[in-house]
Amino acid sequence: MNELGLVDMLRRLARPGKGKAPGMVLGIGDDCAIYRPRPSEELLFTTDQSIEGVHFLPEQRPAVIGHNALARSLSDIAAMGAEPRFCLVSLAAPAERGEKFIAAFYRGLLALARRSGTVLAGGDLAHSDRIYCDVMVCGSAPRGKALRRSGAQPGDWLYVSGRLGKPWGARIQPRLAFGRVLRGRATACMDLSDGLSLDLHRLCLESGVAAAVERVPVMRGATLERALHGGEDYELLFTLPPAKSPPRGATRIGNIVKGEAGVVWFQGQPLAPRGYDHFARR
């Protein structure tokens, strides 16, 4: 199959059910996709790369690679309490892995797209010596309602969804429903994609506050070390005023406190950010 044939295949696979793509005026097949916004909405944009040998290993199942490539970006949409609308998928793959790999990759990606209400609206295909992909997702939220990292206040209580320490390469489940429940309640929210210690440091920097962590919900089989610094959790990290009750499945891990912006304490000791940094000197 050549590039035109692949694009035709994707067009058929990506066709949403009737009435299932609100706002989408034009999808795959032209120079651009076209979206007609509703008057009351704000649009959110995020993009995440998935690179062979960096984010996944060559032996990973292609359908899981596709699923996780979309899930990483959906997790950012969840972190802002938004609903996904559509995605653009850029994929480069070795010609010898060919259409079989590409078909399985999109099967995994499109299954999650359908479940989450995300339309595949376009993208780019190229050949390369390794698998690279980059998935852009556009989400929607009512005006002024998106959750940010920057609103945490001293005195807020600090929570995470789920349990931490997920093993590398696991299937990522973006917390879309959880994020929507937090909209209008949480003072700050972000997803855990580089490890609690680094991501909490970032949230505190953006909010101009410090944090004191007392306990962490460690998942079965994981170490505390991995729960504090591992980078594959894709759970939500968020803050609520003490009066607000958290959604089901949340664990309170500590408090937002006054102090130097970005400083994180764990059980009374300073916790250096050691999560995943692509450009740290190793």
Place this chain on the structure above:
Amino acid sequence: MNELGLVDMLRRLARPGKGKAPGMVLGIGDDCAIYRPRPSEELLFTTDQSIEGVHFLPEQRPAVIGHNALARSLSDIAAMGAEPRFCLVSLAAPAERGEKFIAAFYRGLLALARRSGTVLAGGDLAHSDRIYCDVMVCGSAPRGKALRRSGAQPGDWLYVSGRLGKPWGARIQPRLAFGRVLRGRATACMDLSDGLSLDLHRLCLESGVAAAVERVPVMRGATLERALHGGEDYELLFTLPPAKSPPRGATRIGNIVKGEAGVVWFQGQPLAPRGYDHFARR
């Protein structure tokens, strides 16, 4: 410099001038960027990959790599007669090329972004063994006014902007002003990114028509072969009803005709699509 440091540097570099980012509510630094659409606008989305060894060579100047990475996507925005609003830039680079490469790449990209009114609103950074980037651009057009590939009619005259046959690796100049002039005039438009023979085939397929090409404006130093099948022109290919005069700098190359959808004739002979196909068997 680590990843946080790089993101800080990009935030400073990307800050648009006062009043220069209409609609942009939140840029680099959170999980998503936020855009507030105006009531009358439709948004256009495109993404294009630039991969070392595929789209450019390692010895190419980093600033030109950055310029061209954005220019490829802006060319798609131009082809639909839209105005660029913002971009998301995903970049993966070997750690050893480091911050020097990254800074020069963004210098080239941001110079073009400023000139074209495109805000850098976010993206993703990762390390990898080759340079890979993917640039998503969001553009804006008045409702229902974006140019498509699918409106060419038998009897329309066929044009290109500029001259064809540009050498591989040259600096790409997206035809944004030209595209905006075509809005409301052209029946179909697309950019030439994979060569005239393949791209015209695609335009004809989408419009359900055939085309007869009589002449092609070949640039100085290029061959007719390259002008017909080369993939680096990034000029606009468009159709006008015979009564409409083309913008300055356009050359009429032939006509849209009745016939099997997608068939292209050159001086009376069928012209097989031989432009750049990433998944053609080579």
